[in-house]
Amino acid sequence: MDLVFIIGAGNAQITSNPIINLAIVYLPLALLILYGQRLQVWLITNDLSKTVGRLKEMKDRSRQETIDHITEGIDNKEETIKRLDSFLEYFTIMPVDLDPAGVINKLDHIMTSRDIRMKSEIKQLFPDLDKLKANSVENVIEIATSFNFVYKIVRHFYLVGKKTNNFIILAQxxxxxxxxxxxxxxxxxxxxxxxxxxxxxxAIGPMIVGKLMLEHEKHDIAVDTIYAESDISGRKAILVTAKGPVGTVGQPGNAVQELIQKENPSLLIMIDAALRLEGEKTGEVAEGVGAAIGGIGVDKFKIEEAATNNNIPVYAIIVKQTIVEAISVMTKEIAESVDSVHDIIHRIIDERTKPNDKVIIVGVGNTIGVIQ
Amino acid sequence: MSLPIMGVPDKKRKKLTVYTIEECINCKKPTKREFKDGDLVHKILDKCKDCDNNIMISLIYGEEIKKN
Known part of the structure; x- marks a missing residue:
């Protein structure tokens, strides 16, 4: 009766009957205090199980789509599927960075070895494929591998959280x-x-630079990377991009390093797609300073080092987009930014260089579907 | 039962139709058509009917289908 009296003093009575009050208000309250976290764990687990299921569906669909794509017109489908499943489990061990000096070279070596191995295995598996189709197969396998990886990581934390009833792991x-x-x-x-x-x-970077390269002679400069020489406002423009129309980003770092040594330019302009912030418009063009290039950092390091050692200013032009837009078909807003970026390139060259100067212009990005 | 989770991405995915824009190198007359397998940006196609110069694919892009 003391309890009822104290609670009643807080004006939390629903009815005048204290037993009903206890059942409706205070019992659930006590249960929530005691078992609230367990209830939250149950709700989060329930929610996560649906998401993990959805991810599994997406992963299985991507595997099936990959199988359909790579086994098109092939007799020995079972062997190919077996090899594909081993591709999906491929991993890359990053170099040790306890002593960071020289880690970029190690990273470069590991990533190059990975690319070479992937390409040679695909070539071995499908010896009759042309370069465009072989590259398409490689890209599709990479996407399926990424899906597999994301699914396995999410499933791991979901199962660990569930197994240990760990609210913090599940909430994170x-x-x-x-x-x-x-x-x-x-x-x-x-x-x-x-x-x-x-x-x-x-692909907007390679598309912008690729358009400037049309009708000029192209030369190989690094793996999957080409350059061409052109004249822009009386300056020698050295245009660099990955070699399309296959889906590759090339090695712009090696290309720029070599061209800086060879040509000693007075300016370096980099054009790339960049992730936009929410609220910004897709296809918006912005200018800045610095090496506009993503990836794991190997190419960026090489470009920054070469530019710094030779005291060459690096100008950046970016075309804004979301992560989804960056890896799915180019939208109209992005495609229509080509002319405005060309105008900016001309303006920068006119304002920042003198006639007969040399300028390196790099179109950074995946050059899939774009011919230079 | 599902919790209202934080930062749920927009589930309405935009449906894009992919178009190819062909343009004469000389008279710059653009033609828009649906994408076909084998289309590549800067690929040279036929000759222009008006000026007999090459027609090139200038752009390939996805555009949202607008409901009438």
Whole structure:
């Protein structure tokens, strides 16, 4: 009766009957205090199980799409599927960075070895494929591998959280899941685009520089990377980009390093796609300073080092887009930024260089579906 | 039962139709058509009917289908 009296003093009575009050208000309250976290764990687990199921569906669909794409017109399908499943489990061990000096060279070596191995295995598996189709197969397998990786990581934390009833692990996973699902959605859309060799949003850099390269002689400068020489406003423009129309980003770092040594330019202009912030418009063009290039940092390091050692200013032009737009078919807003970027290139060259100067212009990005 | 989770991405995915823009190198007359397999940006196609110069694919892009 004392309890009822104290609670009643807080004006939390629903009825005048204290037993009913206890059942309706105070019993659930006590249960929530005691078992609230367990209830939250149950709700989050329930929610996550649906997301993990959706990711599994997406991963299985991507595997099936990859199988359909690579086994088209092939007799020995079973052996190919077996090899594909081993591709999906491929991993790359990053170099030790306890002593960071020289880590870029090690990273470069590991990533180059990975690319060479992937290409040679695909060549071995499909010896009759032309370069465009072989590259399409490589890209599609990479997408399926990424899907597999994302799914396995999410499933791991989901199962660990569930097994140990750990609210913190589950809550953290639940918080990060929307962003992972965005990535998964982007990968799902990328699959179709890469199968059809359509240009993706990230191809805007190679497309802008590729247009300037048309009707000029192209030379190989690094793996999957070409350059051409042109005249812009009386300056020697050295145009660099990955070699299309296959889906590759090339090695702009090696190319720029070599060209800086050879040509000693007075300016370096880099054009790339960049992730936009929410609220910004897709296809918006912005200018800045610095090496406009993504990836794991090997190419960026090489370009920055070469530019710094030779005291060459690096100007950046970016075309804004989301992660989904960067790896799925190029949207109209992005495609229509080509002319405005050309205008900016001309303006920068006119304002920042003198006649007869040399300028390196690099179109950074995946050159899928774009011929130079 | 599902929790209202934070930062759920927009589930409405835009449906894009992919178009190819062909343009004569000389008279710059653009033609828009649906994308076909084998289309590549800067690929040279037929001759222009008006000026007999080459027609080139200038752009390939996806555009949202607008509901009437």
């Amino acid at each position: 996973l639940q918080m990060i899941i929307p962003f992972l699902m965005l990535q998964a959605d982007a990968l799902s859309q990328a699959m179709t685009t890469f199968k059809k060799n359509q240009p993706v949003g990230d």
